[in-house]
Amino acid sequence: MHTTFGSLNSNMMGSLIQNAKKRIVYLAPSISKDLAEAIVARKSNVAVIEVIIDSDPEVFRLGYGEIEGIETLVKGGMTIRKTSPLRIGILIVDYQAWIFSSTALIIEEAPKENTLNSIAVNPSQVQALINSVLSENKRDDFIQLSILEDEPEISQEKFTTQDLFKTKKDLNNRPAKQFDKEREVRVYSSYFQFVELKVSGIQINRRTVKIPTKLINAQNNKAIEDKLRTTYRLIDQDSKLPSGKIEDRIKELRKKYIKSLGDGQGTIILMNLKQEFQEEVDKLKKEIEKLMKESKNKLGKYLEKTKKDLIELLLPTVISSPPEDLRTGITTRKPTKEQAKKYLDDELDYVIPNVEEFLEEMDIQCDFKDVTYEMLNNTDFQNKLKALYPYVDWPKPYSEINTIQEKVFSRK
Structure with a gap:
């Protein structure tokens, strides 16, 4: 089995987690509420579940995950580990593993099904990843490697309820922005200032x-x-x-x-x-x-x-x-x-x-x-912009795009 490139979005990860039988390892800057709920749902059916996140509140302001996802894991009694800084993503489900790029929602939307954003690794690489992430008592060395690390490379430090409290307090003081709005501003800022x-x-x-x-x-x-x-x-x-x-x-x-x-x-x-x-x-x-x-x-x-x-x-x-x-x-x-x-x-x-x-x-x-x-979604502003530059093919505001999508979905 060769290393292959592919697409791995939140829905796909959720489906893989739901079907896990032996092991779930999730390592990324943070986690969405949906994925957290999927992991908590498998708590009593999977022997090893390990979640490692970045403990810096800035990851939420960049849109790498949701604080509600962390709260879901904590309330579900899951043990969470922390390391910082962390920007790569790894998902291990049973004897399969994927390395994926984490998406900052402040820059772009979550990856769709055709987004090339992950690598499915081969069995020997899966074992190497397990050895790098999990402690020895949680490993399953189904492939003997010439060198096995006694200690995992990733920190074993726990993300505690006190960490959650500090993170929420930090986010209350400096809240994360609405990422769809920030992306729209970024798109229009490439046209004019x-x-x-x-x-x-x-x-x-x-x-x-x-x-x-x-x-x-x-x-x-x-x-x-x-x-x-x-x-x-x-x-x-x-x-x-x-x-x-x-x-x-x-x-x-x-x-x-x-x-x-x-x-x-x-x-x-x-x-x-x-x-x-x-x-x-x-x-x-x-x-x-x-x-x-x-x-x-x-x-x-x-x-x-x-x-x-x-x-x-x-x-x-x-x-x-x-x-x-x-x-x-x-x-x-x-x-x-x-x-x-x-x-x-x-x-x-x-x-x-x-x-x-x-x-x-x-x-x-x-x-x-x-x-x-606020300016972009002001009708008067939009009309003046189009009147001043009638030959520019302006992108539609996200509010208008969302309205169109809602109409399409409601017909199905």
Whole structure:
């Protein structure tokens, strides 16, 4: 008998266990409730039953089994052994054995009948597996091997009711996700992502500062008060700083790669365009760095001019109606022109950034986020997605697939 590849799903394992007469050995990260019930049902009919699982609660969050399966075994009076970490699966029933891959349900559905996921091993290999798993008093050496291990390779440590309590507590604190929902999210996340293109400090000619109220408390000078009530433009609109080209590039980038869902639902990008988009963003970053270097001297002159213009504009008001902190800091009733200028120079330093601070704010960043299950099952979201990308063959949501399957099954 040669080693053969085949399919071994939960239903098949359940059937094999139900027909076991001498031995059941199950080793895997964890176990489903159905398989656990099948094992408990054979308790009084099978001489040797051994269950070995991974004791780490993370196996349940990955979807390797169900905590209800462990509870079923414990309530059924079965002895459970534990070892960690464990990701392989072995099923031994009487004189047959299979090595199978354990399925993490957070990644994919449980294997179907045509899934190639196991190896049926030959008799000599069965005995080797038994020697590696079972203690000597539970072995049946029906084939004499040249070397027999005195002790099994797999830990003999018991999984206790205290272990079960700790595992359930851990899962209550950090519950396992609904795996069908997580798989759907994973499928759609391979199609698109949400993207937020954050741009700051690029619109140089539109940058403004807010002038402190105490500096514009201009008695009987309504013109100045109206002009400075809220903000003051830092750079003249007619300046020759080349930020406009960067703004145009950003607009092109948004138009080419990003689509808006509207109503504050965010913007999205197709995954097959993400790398290309990121490369364009990286190019833009380099252009911004170049702009910063080229504009530094010219920008510094503009900022100095802005400060000078503001001092000239505010000087008469500060002299005639000095702010309290200035009035109480001089020895005369009114400040001199020089005192008022120095005061304004100091105060405006707090609101007008220096060149380095100004340029540091120039940046462009991308934040990517995956879609959520709630969004995928929102009809409005689905309709907008199809309207934005009418030529994409979107997968059906699992909720819709399940509804179709239920209708088919109900007809049978």
